[in-house]
Each structure stands twice: as structure tokens, then as C-alpha cells.
Amino acid sequence: MITGITVKHYAYCPHIVRLEALGFSERISEAMLEGQQIDKEKEVSFLFTKYKEIIRKPVYRWKDLVGSPDFVLHAYNYYTPLDVKAGRVPRLDHKYQILFYSYIMDRLGITVKEAMLYYVYGKKLIRLQYGEAEKKFVEKLIGWIREAMNGEIKVVQKREKCENCGFFSYCKPRKVGKLYYTL
Numbered sequence: 001m002i003t004g005i006t007v008k009h010y011a012y013c014p015h016i017v018r019l020e021a022l023g024f025s026e027r028i029s030e031a032m033l034e035g036q037q038i039d040k041e042k043e044v045s046f047l048f049t050k051y052k053e054i055i056r057k058p059v060y061r062w063k064d065l066v067g068s069p070d071f072v073l074h075a076y077n078y079y080t081p082l083d084v085k086a087g088r089v090p091r092l093d094h095k096y097q098i099l100f101y102s103y104i105m106d107r108l109g110i111t112v113k114e115a116m117l118y119y120v121y122g123k124k125l126i127r128l129q130y131g132e133a134e135k136k137f138v139e140k141l142i143g144w145i146r147e148a149m150n151g152e153i154k155v156v157q158k159r160e161k162c163e164n165c166g167f168f169s170y171c172k173p174r175k176v177g178k179l180y181y182t183l
């Protein structure tokens with residue numbers, strides 16, 4: 001099964017999805033606990049008046065893909081997944097995750113034209129277009145994730161990334177200069 005968390009982890013480091021496939025779980029960090037304390041509904045309620053319906057934490061499943069955005073905003077003839085994040089600036093892993101949710105919705109026959117991310121500390125709303133190019137990208141991404149789950153890739157990461165990784169103690173990467181190597 002590939003979930004939104006799998007996608008987010010892959011974007012951070014492909015080796016994480018291999019470790020998860022082997023049964024390891026992420027160490028809980030202070031940042032994660034801080035994120036859980038945010039009142040997401042309150043933070044994005046300014047958006048809600050513009051939509052016909054707000055769907056809270058739906059779970060979408062298509063084949064072995066599962067996604068659960070924080071909210072889905074329903075306009076007249078399309079739906080927009082929205083995730084609320086604690087940080088200040090947009091991150092690639094969050095973008096991949098929300099596009100993955102858009103893809104599952106699309107495969108289920110739900111019309112999606114864009115996806116959104118809201119950063120609470122930065123008070124920043126990011127709109128991402130979802131169309132044919134994004135759909136093809138997500139299909140490639142899913143293929144890469146499946147390869148990583150099967151352990152077919154080697155990873156080299158920057159020191160800061162590994163030392164902030166919740167899987168560091170299971171991964172035990174080899175340090176060479178300013179880089180870490182998984183094999």
C-alpha cells in the first residue's frame with residue numbers, strides 16, 4: 001500500500017520507504033507533536049466561505065493507493081484537496097503529497113483542477129495546478145516509490161538531512177565527509 005505519508009517520506013529520502021517496507025516506524029519528533037497541536041480548522045476557515053461544501057478528513061482509496069487530505073473544498077463543479085502544515089515555507093514533500101491526493105481523487109472520477117497547501121507559521125497559501133502533466137508526474141512518482149520499496153536504489157544524502165531524519169537510528173548510513181551513504 002502507498003499512502004500520503006509514504007509519498008512524503010519518499011520525497012524526503014527514498015530510503016525511508018524501503019525501511020518502512022521492512023517494518024520500521026518513524027521516531028516521533030518535537031516538530032511532529034507541535035504540528036498535531038495546530039487547530040487546522042481555525043487556521044483555514046477564512047477559505048471556507050468561498051465554497052459550497054467543506055469535506056473534512058476524507059479517506060480516498062484507489063487500488064493500493066490511499067490518501068487523506070485535511071480538507072476537500074467543493075466548488076460548483078470541482079473539488080480541491082487542502083493540507084494544512086505547521087511550517088513557514090513550501091516544501092517539496094508536501095507538494096508531492098497533495099498532488100498524490102489529487103491523483104487518487106481523479107482516478108475515482110472526482111474532478112480536480114488544483115490542490116492547496118496552507119502554511120500556518122508563514123501564513124502562506126500555495127495553489128498547485130492539477131492537470132495532465134501533474135497526473136503523469138504522479139504516475140512516475142508511484143513507479144519510483146515501488147522501486148524504492150523493493151530496495152532497488154542506493155541513496156546519498158547531505159549530512160543535515162540524515163541527522164534530522166526520524167529513521168537515522170535504523171538506517172545507520174555511512175558518513176564520508178559531508179555526505180551519508182546507505183550502501
Ligand code: SF4
Nearest residue numbers: 013015162165168171
Ligand atoms: S538517515 Fe539519511 S539516508 Fe537514511 S533514511 Fe534518513 S535521510 Fe535517508
